[in-house]
Amino acid sequence: MRKYQRHSAEVIKKSHSKSTGSALVTSWRRSALKFELDPAEDYRPERLTEAELSLRRDAIGKFLHLATPQLDQVFKLVGLPGRNVLLSDADGVVVDQRIHTADTRQFQEWDLWPGANWSEAVQGTNGIGTCLVEGRQICIHREEHFRTRNIDMSCMVAPIWGPDGRLLAALDVTSARDDQDEHSNSLILSHVANVARTIEAMNFRACYPDARIIFASKDGSDPAMLLAVDRDDLVIGATLTARRALGLEREGDITHVPAADLLESDADLAEQGFYSAERVVLTRALARAGGNVSAAARLLGIGRTTMYRRMARAGLG
Structure with a gap:
């Protein structure tokens, strides 16, 4: 309990500090001041209904078809128990995932599930949401998350850009493993970024079949x-x-x-x-x-x- 209280106090203190701070503090500040979120609040937004999620999937259907084998490949390589491979759309809504059956309950409780919204405006600083806001690959490791309810996970995420130069999706590996450290985070993030670029290139080629x-x-x-x-x-x-x-x-x-x-x-x-x-x-x-x-x-x-x-x-x- 003290760990969560200390984290909440640290986030509030740095979010309201007048010093420029790091990129992480800038994200905390957005979460607290722009989106008016409370790090200690145990907020769980409603997930999309199956019909609503289906509409989002249909909107990027061809892209999802291309990305599916790549999600399988990522999970095959890094998908140890306690890890979750996620794909979100440009709004931060999870549209696909890969997990071990034994991890289902844990990740459902954390809302790391299709239909959940992980935008920064909803969840504060987190892998998917902050990646989409800043348009770059990123690792948010445990206490770097804004909300205290998320500080037991590590997220390694890379953006996927569409053929029009706009953000299309985010590829994420989230880990709840006790042995997850900065070294393993770095290795996973490098792989996630490479796969994201591969998916981006495949989608680009598919969008210009006659060129x-x-x-x-x-x-x-x-x-x-x-x-x-x-x-x-x-x-x-x-x-x-x-x-x-x-x-x-x-x-x-x-x-x-x-x-x-x-x-x-x-x-x-x-x-x-x-x-x-x-x-x-x-x-x-x-x-x-x-x-x-x-x-x-x-x-x-x-x-x-x-x-x-x-x-x-x-x-x-």
């Missing part, structure tokens, strides 16, 4: 740093890491730009399997000129009439 998918990183070190390019060498999609690295729009549709303008040289395009067809050359020039035919002709060093003739031959209206 050529290329690595935006030259060494291919980040499997989720991808571009989707159409037959005219125009970028029509990019993952979040590719958007950040190449200075593209942070969210939403990509304003069509030639892939050659984003990669280092035309030689790089050749390595990716592109060919210097006249249609590609013309399309690049038009994209660079913002669709202005006269300006595109000047970029190519040809006359406007010639430009139109070559466009017609290439099937460009």
Whole structure:
């Protein structure tokens, strides 16, 4: 009991401190001041009904289908008794999980169950909710949680970004094991982050079935740093890491730009399997000129009439 009282007092003290503090204290402060939560309150929000949960699952149905084998893989590797593999949607609502049958009662009592809301606004600082707020992989270990009722668990979570650059989900491993320490937390978090990137890349490819998918990183070190390019060498999609690295729009549709303008040289395009067809050359020039035919002709060093003739031959209206 004293452990919980000390934790509650520490959270309240640091949440109301005027000092800047760490990222963790910033999250505690959001929980206390912005969301007006009480760390000592044993609050258990109602879970979604089966019908409500079904609607949320349907909204990301194709993504869930792709993610399912990866959840199985994570559980196979790290799913010792006392651990729970969870997938939430972008709102922090748990939509899928993997546990051992013997752990069912414990995790149900902790609300680590499909339909439960683990957003920061509801639960305060926690793995899923804080990961989604801050948009980064994170570990919330025991007393780092905001609510005292959650300080016997450790959460290792990584975000999964959609093809539009917006948050789509969070992949979480929560442990209630007594032997869970910082070293095991670090190993699990590294694996969770890698699997999250794999799921992100798989989903991105599935969203652009007719496009050529290329690595935006030259060494291919980040499997989720991808571009989707159409037959005219125009970028029509990019993952979040590719958007950040190449200075593209942070969210939403990509304003069509030639892939050659984003990669280092035309030689790089050749390595990716592109060919210097006249249609590609013309399309690049038009994209660079913002669709202005006269300006595109000047970029190519040809006359406007010639430009139109070559466009017609290439099937460009």
